[in-house]
Amino acid sequence: xxxxxxRRLIDETDAQLVALLNQRAELVIAIARxxxxxxxxxxIPAREDEVLTQVTAHNTGPLDHQAMRRLFExxxxxxxxxxxxxxxxxxxxxxxx
Ligand SMILES: C=C(O[C@@H]1C=C(C(=O)O)C=C[C@H]1O)C(=O)O
Numbered sequence: 001x002x003x004x005x006x007r008r009l010i011d012e013t014d015a016q017l018v019a020l021l022n023q024r025a026e027l028v029i030a031i032a033r034x035x036x037x038x039x040x041x042x043x044i045p046a047r048e049d050e051v052l053t054q055v056t057a058h059n060t061g062p063l064d065h066q067a068m069r070r071l072f073e074x075x076x077x078x079x080x081x082x083x084x085x086x087x088x089x090x091x092x093x094x095x096x097x
Contacts, residue, residue, distance in 0.1 A: 021075070025082055032083035042083045042091075048076050 032042065055072045056065040063071075084091055 024075070025079065028079040028082055029086050032086050035083075036087050042080055042087070042089065051076065 035042065035044075052069055052072055055068055059065055059068045080091065
């Protein structure tokens with residue numbers, strides 16, 4: 001395959017990643033509203049650990065577990081940011097009652 005053909009495949013893969021990340025973000029928004037209604041905080045460290053454990057369990061490379069973990073730590077951080085944006089809260093404040 002040529003360089004431009006590989007780059008075309010990268011572009012298509014990136015488009016799929018963008019769609020999947022936004023699909024995940026829609027789920028995060030739904031969860032944010034449910035947690036807010038139940039008086040739960042945005043950040044649930046035990047759940048974040050579970051997500052990261054599952055991600056590395058599914059990972060078969062060539063990205064190593066640490067690389068995948070760093071990527072998902074960033075995704076989770078952006079998810080929390082989105083939740084706060086949707087709820088009108090800040091990272092430092094406790095959940096609104
Ligand atoms: C989406 C949630 O909210 C936060 C974001 C998480 C994520 O992006 O996976 C996990 C836990 C929470 O800190 C959740 O509680 O499930």
